[in-house]
Amino acid sequence: xxxxxxxxxxxxxxxxxxxxxxxxxxxxxxxxxxxxxxxxxxxxxxxxxxxxxxxxxxxxxxxxxxxxxxxxxxxxxxxxxxxxxxxxxxxxxxxxxxxxxxxxxxxxxxxxxxxxxxxxxxxxxxxxxxxxxxxxxxxxxxxxxxxxxxxxxxxxxxxxxxxxxxxxxxxxxxxxxxxxxxxxxxxxxxxxxxxxxxxxxxxxxxxxxxxxxxxxxxxxxxxxxxxxxxxxxxxxxxxxxxxxxxxxxxxxxxxxxxxxxxxxxxxxxxxxxxxxxxxxxxxxxxxxxxxxxxxxxxxxxxxxxxxxxxxxxxxxxxxxxxxxxxxxxxxxxxxxxxxxxxxxxxxxxxxxxxxxxxxxxxxxxxxxxxxxxxxxxxxxxxxxxxxxxxxxxxxxxxxxxxxxxxxxxxxxxxxxxxxxxxxxxxxxxxxxxxxxxxxxxxxxxxxxxxxxxxxxxxxxxxxxxxxxxxxxxxxxxxxxxxxxxxxxxxxxxxxxxxxxxxxxxxxxxxxxxxxxxxxxxxxxxxxxxxxxxxxxxxxxxxxxxxxxxxxxxxxxxxxxxxxxxxxxxxxxxxxxxxxxxxxxxxxxx
Amino acid sequence: xxxxxxxxxxxxxxxxxxxxxxxxxxxxxxxxxxxxxxxxxxxxxxxxxxxxxxxxxxxxxxxxxxxxxxxxxxxxxxxxxxxxxxxxxxxxxxxxxxxxxxxxxxxxxxxxxxxxxxxxxxxxxxxxxxxxxxxxxxxxxxxxxxxxxxxxxxxxxxxxxxxxxxxxxxxxxxxxxxxxxxxxxxxxxxxxxxxxxxxxxxxxxxxxxxxxxxxxxxxxxxxxxxxxxxxxxxxxxx
Numbered sequence: 001x002x003x004x005x006x007x008x009x010x011x012x013x014x015x016x017x018x019x020x021x022x023x024x025x026x027x028x029x030x031x032x033x034x035x036x037x038x039x040x041x042x043x044x045x046x047x048x049x050x051x052x053x054x055x056x057x058x059x060x061x062x063x064x065x066x067x068x069x070x071x072x073x074x075x076x077x078x079x080x081x082x083x084x085x086x087x088x089x090x091x092x093x094x095x096x097x098x099x100x101x102x103x104x105x106x107x108x109x110x111x112x113x114x115x116x117x118x119x120x121x122x123x124x125x126x127x128x129x130x131x132x133x134x135x136x137x138x139x140x141x142x143x144x145x146x147x148x149x150x151x152x153x154x155x156x157x158x159x160x161x162x163x164x165x166x167x168x169x170x171x172x173x174x175x176x177x178x179x180x181x182x183x184x185x186x187x188x189x190x191x192x193x194x195x196x197x198x199x200x201x202x203x204x205x206x207x208x209x210x211x212x213x214x215x216x217x218x219x220x221x222x223x224x225x226x227x228x229x230x231x232x233x234x235x236x237x238x239x240x241x242x243x244x245x246x247x248x249x250x251x252x253x254x255x256x257x258x259x260x261x262x263x264x265x266x267x268x269x270x271x272x273x274x275x276x277x278x279x280x281x282x283x284x285x286x287x288x289x290x291x292x293x294x295x296x297x298x299x300x301x302x303x304x305x306x307x308x309x310x311x312x313x314x315x316x317x318x319x320x321x322x323x324x325x326x327x328x329x330x331x332x333x334x335x336x337x338x339x340x341x342x343x344x345x346x347x348x349x350x351x352x353x354x355x356x357x358x359x360x361x362x363x364x365x366x367x368x369x370x371x372x373x374x375x376x377x378x379x380x381x382x383x384x385x386x387x388x389x390x391x392x393x394x395x396x397x398x399x400x401x402x403x404x405x406x407x408x409x410x411x412x413x414x415x416x417x418x419x420x421x422x423x424x425x426x427x428x429x430x431x432x433x434x435x436x437x438x439x440x441x442x443x444x445x446x447x448x449x450x451x452x453x454x455x456x457x458x459x460x461x462x463x464x465x466x467x468x469x470x471x472x473x474x475x476x477x478x479x480x481x482x483x484x485x486x487x488x489x490x491x492x493x494x495x496x497x498x499x500x501x502x503x504x505x506x507x508x509x510x511x512x513x514x515x516x517x518x519x520x521x522x523x524x525x526x527x528x529x530x531x532x533x534x535x536x537x538x539x540x541x542x543x544x545x546x547x548x549x550x551x552x553x554x555x556x557x558x559x560x561x562x563x564x565x566x567x568x569x570x571x572x573x574x575x576x577x578x579x580x581x582x583x584x585x586x587x588x589x
Numbered sequence: 590x591x592x593x594x595x596x597x598x599x600x601x602x603x604x605x606x607x608x609x610x611x612x613x614x615x616x617x618x619x620x621x622x623x624x625x626x627x628x629x630x631x632x633x634x635x636x637x638x639x640x641x642x643x644x645x646x647x648x649x650x651x652x653x654x655x656x657x658x659x660x661x662x663x664x665x666x667x668x669x670x671x672x673x674x675x676x677x678x679x680x681x682x683x684x685x686x687x688x689x690x691x692x693x694x695x696x697x698x699x700x701x702x703x704x705x706x707x708x709x710x711x712x713x714x715x716x717x718x719x720x721x722x723x724x725x726x727x728x729x730x731x732x733x734x735x736x737x738x739x740x741x742x743x744x745x746x747x748x749x750x751x752x753x754x755x756x757x758x759x760x761x762x763x764x765x766x767x768x769x770x771x772x773x774x775x776x777x778x779x780x781x782x783x784x785x786x787x788x789x790x791x792x793x794x795x796x797x798x799x800x801x802x803x804x805x806x807x808x809x810x811x812x813x814x815x816x817x818x819x820x821x822x823x824x825x826x827x
Contacts, residue, residue: 043621049628054800054822057783200811238807241802261621264618271618273614297612404797405791406778418657418658418770419659423659426795455695
């Protein structure tokens with residue numbers, strides 16, 4: 001039996017970054033907000049104190065902060081001719097769980113996308129012609145421009161205290177920053193983090209080759225910072241336990257360190273943890289969300305009616321919730337019609353391992369999740385693709401984020417995987433090896449999509465989400481090109497041996513790459529090819545907004561969180577200043 | 590708010606579905622719900638007898654981990670580092686039972702890109718794998734067990750499991766090998782609280798300072814050896 005609770009103004013599904021941002025913005029104008037989170041409450045002092053946050057086995061190897069696959073997972077196949085099988089243990093990406101979501105255990109790399117990224121289809125056709133885009137590629141414009149999003153990027157960076165060096169201040173190119181970035185309205189809130197030896201050597205080599213390296217924008221702060229809400233973050237200690245871990249120093253920007261201490265004290269806010277939303281409820285006409293139904297950890301079922309439903313879960317679970325709830329037309333790859341599950345994309349990463357003589361000591365354990373020196377000459381359309389035969393790109397750089405011994409003991413190609421040879425190689429190279437990386441975008445394609453699996457179910461008996469995805473030639477060519485470029489710079493650092501690992505072959509769900517899964521509930525200006533309008537409002541159900549990277553029509557060559565958060569701020573602004581005055585569609589289809 | 594906290598806190602039906610711990614649904618409102626002593630620090634493993642392995646199994650595992658990471662003049666091997674004890678405690682716990690993983694049927698082999706699809710838990714894979722290894726060695730080496738083989742013979746068997754031609758009937762030899770190799774590395778490099786990496790031999794071997802957590806005074810001291818020895822999360826020193 002489901003018990004009905006008193007109505008509230010807004011119900012939020014998932015209390016991660018975007019749920020916290022929306023809750024903060026809506027409670028600030030007086031709305032009553034209930035956030036429902038299937039994971040536990042988490043705070044710094046209790047859950048990742050400096051006394052045991054730095055536990056590689058528990059957090060990195062055994063995935064302690066993440067969702068349990070036993071609770072929810074997906075099935076996967078490379079193409080529609082295969083039978084999808086369940087991802088039984090996390091591999092290529094790490095779905096978050098609990099209050100703070102991915103914001104608790106990200107690396108805090110806080111990039112903005114390029115202005116041309118938001119018009120990727122139009123931009124590339126204008127420059128290279130329509131025939132340059134391969135058959136089956138379904139990239140599209142976002143329906144929002146960089147200029148429109150800039151104030152919201154700024155909001156998030158000043159919420160977080162992001163550490164960096166501006167490269168483009170109101171159109172003026174600044175020395176030391178990223179000369180390719182879109183214009184920013186003001187400097188970063190805090191100066192860039194200090195750089196250890198590896199990034200410094202990389203930057204020196206890059207400058208000698210004519211590039212303009214710059215410090216990676218970091219949500220691990222170079223100095224203490226008090227944000228506009230009055231919450232203070234501490235300086236990063238370069239502890240080397242960032243991604244996969246909570247931060248014990250209050251120095252990594254997260255909902256816990258930027259929003260929750262203020263939000264939770266508001267009388268018009270309430271969070272319910274270890275409560276799993278099973279469905280968004282609709283009125284009989286299917287045109288209006290009436291609230292959500294959730295199950296608590298006792299197994300008791302509750303209906304929470306609400307005027308507004310804000311779906312703020314992780315990208316994959318946003319898609320799944322809409323499919324379970326019957327909202328929006330499911331995507332059909334054979335007809336290329338429907339929108340829910342359409343344009344699933346990812347991130348195309350690669351690396352180069354360089355092995356030096358013992359006169360170079362890198363101390364890889366001295367690192368934060370987002371230190372590093374980067375080169376952006378090969379991102380987006382910052383370079384001429386005319387003769388290269390692909391579109392898109394990524395940043396390249398020296399951004400090694402840790403020296404944890406289970407994850408980051410590099411050995412040269414040809415080293416045995418065990419025995420005396422392995423042991424000797426690990427010992428010899430740990431302090432004297434350095435990894436550089438590429439972080440490339442990923443286009444969307446007609447045959448890469450999400451739907452519900454016909455066979456496998458979760459603990460509640462609901463169908464698992466099915467991922468059908470593989471890399472395409474465009475992305476593999478891009479990865480080869482980016483890897484060759486970063487290898488040239490890395491070689492100039494003077495290694496004895498250099499091993500290149502461009503992304504090749506099929507997408508592999510068992511090898512960690514990034515958690516930047518994208519798309520499936522994309523935004524745009526046409527309801528035939530998008531599920532959401534530019535304000536992340538459902539075309540079909542106007543009192544439903546869906547945040548997260550599920551809105552990305554394709555992925556750019558940067559880490560997504562800053563853009564995810566900026567879109568959430570823009571949606572919040574639209575709700576407060578437009579929707580609440582006149583509830584209904586904010587864009588006429 | 591008409592919903593009462595008590596309503597959310599009674600009962601226990603789906604607690605295991607929603608959480609890895611016995612934590613219960615709760616309402617967070619009005620204040621940050623911090624309580625002293627509510628964290629979950631790791632419980633250092635005790636030095637007592639084997640919890641999962643039989644004596645024969647333990648002897649075989651100690652021999653295996655000492656070939657995967659053999660001792661040398663400077664650093665102990667997997668056996669002395671406690672890798673077998675580490676694996677024993679892991680198999681006796683959550684990891685061994687695969688309680689956190691998706692273990693629902695049907696189990697169908699797929700492509701390598703789709704990942705392992707075995708219904709076996711890690712604990713079951715060890716039990717079967719060690720029994721199959723024992724049977725194989727006795728047949729191939731005139732009744733000898735793995736422990737009784739020479740170093741070279743042991744390496745031949747391990748290589749045969751990893752790359753073929755050795756195959757077991759009840760479990761994938763390659764899958765078992767890959768699992769024990771991964772677990773051995775874990776035992777060599779994980780925090781000593783878990784029973785391996787005894788005396789921080791793994792960390793000392795490579796120069797990893799462990800749980801120090803603050804390098805602000807060293808981040809810009811480029812190309813200099815870091816001077817401090819490792820420390821563990823329980824405050825332990827080598």
